[in-house]
Amino acid sequence: MNIPMSARFAKSANLEINQAPDGYVIYQSDPDRVHFLNMSAAVVLELCDGEHSLQEIIEILQAAYDLDTPPLDDFKASVTNLISEGLIKQCPE
């Protein structure tokens, strides 16, 4: 899946998000699934608010965690996973 870094995403509507000590537990009604997100994945999900592009999100991650280089591969894999699980949807340009 080749997603442009300029793309913006928003959380899907059918989610019940519960904070857990080590991230998020999310109940999804359609399809009937439960998802565990670790802290970093929960940050990515929270920043998928329709306002931030993927480029902005990864820059926030790099700065907030004081990383030497942006975690591009891990980030793209997590976004792809969030999309495939139906947790986020791409916003129109």
Place this chain on the structure above:
Amino acid sequence: MTDDRLNSLLHKVPASRRKVIKGLLIGAFAVPMVTSFPMIEAMAQLSNG
């Protein structure tokens, strides 16, 4: 990372959500992981071990 710097990074985020994100940013970076199962308090406890 100072609070001012975090606020600057998260300037597009409403204040109420910003507090949540700051809480999630505690600790070192880990590879973002999503683990999903077909099918809440008990599940949260389970995820905490």
